[in-house]
Amino acid sequence: MNNQMIGKLTELAGKFANNKYISAIRDAFANTIPITITAAFFLLINNVLLDPKTGLLKAMPGREFIANIGTQAYNGTLGMLGLLVTFMIGAKLAKEFHFDEIIAGIISIACFVALIPNHLLTTTVTGKSVTIAASLTQTETSASSMILGILAALIGTRLLIKLSTVKHLQIKMPESVPPAVAGAFNSLFPALLTITAFATFEETVLQLTHLSVPSVIVKILQTPLVGGFQTLPGILFYVFISTAVFIFGIHGAFVFGAISGPILLTSLQQNIDAIKLGHTAPNIVTQPFLDAYVYMGGGGTMICLVIALIIFSRRSDERMISKIGGVPSLFNISEPMMFGLPIVFNPMYAIPFILTPMVGTVIAYVSTQLGLVRPTYILIPWVTPPVLSGYLATSGDIRASIMQLIIIVVGVFIYAPFVIASNRAAKMSD
Structure with missing residues (x-):
C-alpha cells in the first residue's frame, strides 16, 4: 500500500x-466506565459466588441479603x-x-x-x-x-x-x-x-x-x-476492520467503539435478561466476548505475540520489548508493544496481527454456538487478565478458560513463523 x-x-x-x-x-x-465497572463487580459476585444453584458461596449465611445488595446496585x-x-x-x-x-x-x-x-x-x-x-x-x-x-x-x-x-x-x-x-x-x-x-x-x-x-x-x-x-461473517468483518487500522497507527477500538459499543452492550443486556428468566442467552457476541477471546493482551491478541517473542525470538531488542510490554499486555494494554516493537507500519507483523484475532473469533464463536462453552453474559472490566476473563465472563465456566488457552496457543503458532522471519531479516541486514 x-x-x-x-x-x-x-x-x-x-x-x-x-x-x-x-x-x-x-x-x-x-x-460511564465507573458505573459499568461497579456493575461488573456486583454481577460477578451475584453470578459467580452467590448464585443459588452454581455459586461458590451459595451456602453462605446471609447470601440472599448480599445478593439483594448486588441487585440494587445493578439497578442503579x-x-x-x-x-x-x-x-x-x-x-x-x-x-x-x-x-x-x-x-x-x-x-x-x-x-x-x-x-x-x-x-x-x-x-x-x-x-x-x-x-x-x-x-x-x-x-x-x-x-x-x-x-x-x-x-x-x-x-x-x-x-x-x-x-x-x-x-x-x-x-x-x-x-x-x-x-x-x-x-x-x-x-x-x-x-x-x-x-x-x-x-x-x-x-x-x-x-x-x-x-x-x-x-x-x-x-x-x-x-x-x-x-x-451475531453472524460469524459480520463479527469477522468488524474484527478485521478494527484490527487492520492499527497497522496504520489508528486506534481501532477508539475509532469504531462508538458504533460497536451500544450494539454489543444491547446484546449483553439481552443475555442478562434471558438468564434472569431462566432462558438460554440469545447472543453469542457481546462486549465481554470480544474482551475475553479476541482482545487478550490487547489489539491483535497481543499476548500471543509476547509469548512468541519470548520463545522464538533471538533479537535482543524484540526480547527486551516483549519483557517490558508483556506486563501491560497481561492487562490487555497493548500500546507498549504496538509502538515499541513496533506493530505500526511494520509489514513483517501485519498479517499475523490481523489473522490471529480473526482465528480466535472463529474458535470462540463456533465453540459457543456448539454449546462447548457458556455464552458470555457477565460484564467484566476490559483489563481483566486472559484466562481469568473467560471464567468470569461466563459466570464460572472453566471450559471458557481452557478455550482461551487454546486460542493463545494457536495464536502463538500463527505469530511464530513471522517472529523467526523477523530474526532472519535482521541477521541479513547486519
Missing part, C-alpha cells in the same frame, strides 16, 4: 474519530445505563457546539421519555386488569433501549441548539439575573418546541403504525445491527 493511500486512510479515520457526533457518543461511554448502574448515556451524549454534543451542557442533557432525557408510549404495563391487581401509565421498566432504562436514547440525544440536542439561535424564541433577562437562570429562560421556548416535536412524533407513529417508537427502532435499526454482529 503506497504512502498516498495510507495518508488518505489515516485522514479519513481521523475525520471519522473527530466527528462531533461520534465524539459525543464515544466520550459519553467513556464517562447497568439498569439505568440507557438513561445515563442519553444524558451524557446530549451534554457532550452540546459542549461540541458551545451550548449549555446540563440543559442539553436534561432535554435529551425528556425527548427520550417522550418517545416511550404512555401505557406500558398491564398487570392484575385484586382480580382486575390495571394499566399502569407512564411507567419505565428496565427494558426502557437499561442498555436494551440504548439506540433509541442515542438517537433522541443526538437529534434532540441538535434541534434544541438550532432553535436556540432563533432570536424570536429567545427571552432576554436583565443583567441582574444570575447567568444560570437567564440561560434556563433563554432555552425555554426551544426546549418546549423540541420536546413537543418528539412527543408529536411518538403519537403520530403510534396512530399510523399501531407500533410504539421503541418497537419501530428495534425492528428497523436495533435488530439488524445486533443481528449483524
Whole structure:
C-alpha cells in the first residue's frame, strides 16, 4: 500500500474519530466506565459466588441479603445505563457546539421519555386488569433501549441548539439575573418546541403504525445491527476492520467503539435478561466476548505475540520489548508493544496481527454456538487478565478458560513463523 493511500486512510479515520457526533457518543461511554465497572463487580459476585444453584458461596449465611445488595446496585448502574448515556451524549454534543451542557442533557432525557408510549404495563391487581401509565421498566432504562436514547440525544440536542439561535424564541433577562437562570429562560421556548416535536412524533407513529417508537427502532435499526454482529461473517468483518487500522497507527477500538459499543452492550443486556428468566442467552457476541477471546493482551491478541517473542525470538531488542510490554499486555494494554516493537507500519507483523484475532473469533464463536462453552453474559472490566476473563465472563465456566488457552496457543503458532522471519531479516541486514 503506497504512502498516498495510507495518508488518505489515516485522514479519513481521523475525520471519522473527530466527528462531533461520534465524539459525543464515544466520550459519553467513556464517562460511564465507573458505573459499568461497579456493575461488573456486583454481577460477578451475584453470578459467580452467590448464585443459588452454581455459586461458590451459595451456602453462605446471609447470601440472599448480599445478593439483594448486588441487585440494587445493578439497578442503579447497568439498569439505568440507557438513561445515563442519553444524558451524557446530549451534554457532550452540546459542549461540541458551545451550548449549555446540563440543559442539553436534561432535554435529551425528556425527548427520550417522550418517545416511550404512555401505557406500558398491564398487570392484575385484586382480580382486575390495571394499566399502569407512564411507567419505565428496565427494558426502557437499561442498555436494551440504548439506540433509541442515542438517537433522541443526538437529534434532540441538535434541534434544541438550532432553535436556540432563533432570536424570536429567545427571552432576554436583565443583567441582574444570575447567568444560570437567564440561560434556563433563554432555552425555554426551544426546549418546549423540541420536546413537543418528539412527543408529536411518538403519537403520530403510534396512530399510523399501531407500533410504539421503541418497537419501530428495534425492528428497523436495533435488530439488524445486533443481528449483524451475531453472524460469524459480520463479527469477522468488524474484527478485521478494527484490527487492520492499527497497522496504520489508528486506534481501532477508539475509532469504531462508538458504533460497536451500544450494539454489543444491547446484546449483553439481552443475555442478562434471558438468564434472569431462566432462558438460554440469545447472543453469542457481546462486549465481554470480544474482551475475553479476541482482545487478550490487547489489539491483535497481543499476548500471543509476547509469548512468541519470548520463545522464538533471538533479537535482543524484540526480547527486551516483549519483557517490558508483556506486563501491560497481561492487562490487555497493548500500546507498549504496538509502538515499541513496533506493530505500526511494520509489514513483517501485519498479517499475523490481523489473522490471529480473526482465528480466535472463529474458535470462540463456533465453540459457543456448539454449546462447548457458556455464552458470555457477565460484564467484566476490559483489563481483566486472559484466562481469568473467560471464567468470569461466563459466570464460572472453566471450559471458557481452557478455550482461551487454546486460542493463545494457536495464536502463538500463527505469530511464530513471522517472529523467526523477523530474526532472519535482521541477521541479513547486519
